[in-house]
Amino acid sequence: MTESADDPFADVRWTTCSLDDFRDLYWEIVAPRLRAEGRDPETDRPTHRWFREEGLRAFLAALRRHHGRSFGDFWREDLGLGGDEGYDWATDHDETRDALETFLDRRRRRHSLRESTIEAKRRRLNAYVLAYREANDTGDLLSPVARDSETPTHEAVHACYAAFDWINAREYSARTKARVRSVVDGWYQHLVGRRLAAVNPATGLYDEFKWQVESSDPSPLSHSHVRALVRAADSPRERLLVVALAAWGLRANEVASLHVSQFVRDVGEDEAPYVTFAERKNGPGEVNLVYGLDALDARLDELAAREEWSGYLFPSSRGADPHATRETVWSWFRELAERADLPERIDGERPSPQLCRRYWYDTYTSVLEAVLEGLEDIAAEQGSDDPRVVLSNYLSEERSRKVRREFMRSELAEAFEGSV
Structure with a gap:
């Protein structure tokens, strides 16, 4: 289907749309079109190409612009749906996406890398893909470097440098920029080695960009690490996650099952609010909340706006459990730590909820x-x-x-x- 002249979002004011509004738009406009094609809007995730062909790209653009959400994140976290068809790359160019995934798959199989390491490389590659698209107005990263390309080598190199100029102008840490440069260089080397590219335009980046990365980080989780986590938290849920782990010292399973009924705030003038636990590792207990009530209130306001809410601060989006699991809390924290650019090892181990405790x-x-x-x-x-x-x-x-x-x-x- 070609793009229709009738804009289904003509009356939508994107700047005033909350994530709840985006959810409504998905079910009111996107889902019916999927059903018309015999597809299940709860499990069959539409691709970027599908949005483009249906004339619905404004939805994706506004979602990213006003909420910093990729459709993949929106699909998983806000719609709470399954059936994910793959990573949400910042390009609609199928050949580029295939080349990126092939590179990662070979790294996984031949270098015996952990899946968490592959995911980190995928995110860094995608940061470059986004920068390349923004700097060069195209998501086709292959054609300029292809063996039969008509693009002069110097122009292919210039396009790569333009992407890193775009990255350099953003608030990425020096460590993140260096890591993006490293994986991009590896990807282009892979393309050259597989005879899919004639040139690696990233070879000169090491001399061109001199990012100063600190040689070491404090061994334990430090105040600066916590500040980085708070900066990276882009929702009330994520901010409360950091507060519950680092400011309250709760275990991951305790965070996952937090319920509004556990909080006691009606206390004496010289007392602190607290959260109660009927069962803890050492029996029943209470934890004083000397800091972080603002994060708790923000999360409660967000949840109270839902039509149905069971009272859990981290409700489950699927399955029989009413609240998130310990493993989900670990996954959320690992993703946040990656986005916060925490060191890969702190005190000899990967950043985790345990380090927060x-x-x-x-x-x-x-x-x-x-x-x-x-x-x-x-x-x-x-x-x-x-x-x-x-x-x-x-x-x-x-x-x-x-x-x-x-x-x-x-x-x-x-x-x-x-x-x-």
């Missing part, structure tokens, strides 16, 4: 040390060289808790709010 304990330990340092003078006046004596014997339990909470709130605010 360890960060919480490390922060609390440093807070306790800071509190004790502040009591040293008082301890000396009492004839003791151990400030713990003052903490346990001269401060009421209530006052001691309040002091610790104030120090902890200050530490977490430095980590989270230093990013905005």
Whole structure:
């Protein structure tokens, strides 16, 4: 079907459309066209080419422009649908998409790479594809470098450099830019080796772009890592995810099953709100919420707007479970850590919810040390060289808790709010 002169979105004001509005547009306009072709709009994900042929590309463009969503992300996260036909590459050029996937598939099989590593390479390649399309107004990355191409070599090189100029002008970290350059160079080398390209236009990028990457990162998860996660979080769900893991110190399975009924906020003036657990690893328990209530409120506002909501802060989009699983929380965090450009190894392991919990304990330990340092003078006046004596014997339990909470709130605010 060729593009119709009748625009089905003629009356839509994209700038005012929420994600809920996009969901409605999918079911009201996109889904009926799929059904008319005998396709199931809940499992048969339409391709970019299909949107173009149906005259519906404005939907995709507005989704990306106003919400930073690819259709693949929208399909999985906002529509909660399955039947994904593949990665949402930033190009409609089938030959380019095939060449990218073939490269990754051979890396997977011949280099024995983990799937998580392949996904990281796929995202970096897609960053280049997007930049190439934006800088050169085409999603065809193959024709300029093909063996039978009529494009002069210098123009093919210029197009590649133009894409990296586009990347260089965006707020990517030096490490991300270097990683994108590395995988792009590898892809072009692969094309040349397979006799699918006559030239690798990326060979001179190492001399052209001198990005300074820090030689090392702090071993444990640090305040700067948390700030990077907060910067990368682009939804109330993701921000609450970071808060629940790093500011509250919850386990991944506890985060996955959080329910609004667990939160107690009607407390005394000198007390902190808390979240209760009927069952924890060491039995029932409570966790004080000294920081992050704004993230909780934002998520509650978002969920309350839904027609049906079971009360879970991370509801499941499919399956019999009413809430997300531990594995889903890990997957969300790994994706966010990748987008935040965290080091591939922190304290000897990949970034994970467990490192966030360890960060919480490390922060609390440093807070306790800071509190004790502040009591040293008082301890000396009492004839003791151990400030713990003052903490346990001269401060009421209530006052001691309040002091610790104030120090902890200050530490977490430095980590989270230093990013905005």
